[in-house]
Amino acid sequence: MPDDQAEEKYSALRALGATVEKVRPASIVDPGHFVNVARARAAANEKGFFANQFENLANFTTHQTTTGREILRQTGGNIDAFVAGAGTGGTLSGVAHCLKERSNNIIIALADPQGSGLYHKVEHGTLYTPEQSEGSRRRHQVDTVVEGVGMTRLTDNLLAGFDHIDMATSVTDQQAVSMSRFLMANDGFFVGSSSAVNCVASVRLAKKLGPGSTVVTLLCDSGSRHGTKFWSDSALETNFNLTSAIPTSLDFVGDF
Numbered sequence: 119m120p121d122d123q124a125e126e127k128y129s130a131l132r133a134l135g136a137t138v139e140k141v142r143p144a145s146i147v148d149p150g151h152f153v154n155v156a157r158a159r160a161a162a163n164e165k166g167f168f169a170n171q172f173e174n175l176a177n178f179t180t181h182q183t184t185t186g187r188e189i190l191r192q193t194g195g196n197i198d199a200f201v202a203g204a205g206t207g208g209t210l211s212g213v214a215h216c217l218k219e220r221s222n223n224i225i226i227a228l229a230d231p232q233g234s235g236l237y238h239k240v241e242h243g244t245l246y247t248p249e250q251s252e253g254s255r256r257r258h259q260v261d262t263v264v265e266g267v268g269m270t271r272l273t274d275n276l277l278a279g280f281d282h283i284d285m286a287t288s289v290t291d292q293q294a295v296s297m298s299r300f301l302m303a304n305d306g307f308f309v310g311s312s313s314a315v316n317c318v319a320s321v322r323l324a325k326k327l328g329p330g331s332t333v334v335t336l337l338c339d340s341g342s343r344h345g346t347k348f349w350s351d352s353a354l355e356t357n358f359n360l361t362s363a364i365p366t367s368l369d370f371v372g373d374f
Contacts, residue, residue, distance in 0.1 A: 120152050123265055124347040146271055173274040177208030178215075182279075185209065186216025189334055198327055199225035201320045201335040203267030203312055204236055207276025209336065214282035225327075228286035229319030229335075231294065231311075233261035234268030236276075240286035245270065263291045263348055263358045264311040266339055287374055289318045292360055297321075297371070298341065298348070299364045310339030311348045321371045 119128065121140035128138050139159070144151045149158075153172060160166030171177060189197065200217055202210045214226040230237040235245045262268060272280065298314040301307040309317070316335040324333045341349050354360040 124344045126343045126345055127265075130343070171208075172206045175274060175278060177206055178212045178275045178278040181209045181212025182216045183212075186213040189213065189217070190220055193332060193334065195220060196332055197224055197334055198331045199227060199323050199333045201227045201229055201316055201323060201333060202338075203229045203231070203315050204269065204276055205267045205312070207269075207273045207280075208278075209338070211276050211279025211282070215279040218282045225285065225323070226283050227319060227323055228283050229267070229315045230286055230288050231262040231264035231268040231315050232288060232290050234288075235270040236268070237286045237288040239272070240283050245272065263354065263360065264289075264294055264315055265344070265348070266310070266312040267315060285374070287319045287322055289315045291358060293318045293370055293372070295348070295354060295360050295362055296365045299362055300368065302341075303364045307337065308341040309337050310341050310344045312339045313337040314348075318371050321368055322374050325371075326374055 119131075119138060119140055120143045122143055128140070131138050139155070141150055141152050141155050146153065148154070153170075157168045157170070160168035189200065197217065200213055202213065204210045210226070210228060217224045217226065228236060228240050239245045269276075294311055294314040297318045298309055298311070301309055301314070301317065307313075313336070316338070320333050320335040324331060327333065347353050351362045354362055
């Protein structure tokens, strides 16, 4: 695993009996990238198995045949838009493929954290982010407090449904933090960073579509997995220069 994740994630795996090997964040072309290290460790162990979650299309297919159909069933097919981030990309592309089969009028929107290049790929056709400029990146490949979504490459799972993505919105770290605190204070939802990004993008799109529209997203991670980072006021202030003040309204989400 990358060595910059919330401590709760390492602890949970160790509690389940896993041996966790932390590696420095790196580009996917680097042998030291956590995916490449995992592949090498599996190949060197006769009992090893490399799931290849980013490129294994079972990921895409599962969301196409289960998550997408569940959304259609729960909404009765009355859905205007689906919003999600892309980690492996399988959820977004799989659901998108299923929903577009139902109606090409359903909007598929990518929610992208700062530091990720996917927003620019969808909106401008170029896989680029300003944080990639020399000397501007604070830490590593995807420069954000958000974990689980955001990339500077296109995975096989994302490519499987990429043509179905209609639009994208970029969400700042501060907007994600503010949304998480707003949801906790007003709705009792204790969400992680990926879910907060999804909700910022969903509110923006709902405001654009207007009253009566149905916008679906996923609360895909719990705040309990982010206590030492995204939900730590001191960590946010010290390491990311962010504030965790509870917003009084949703004005902070901004517009598309």
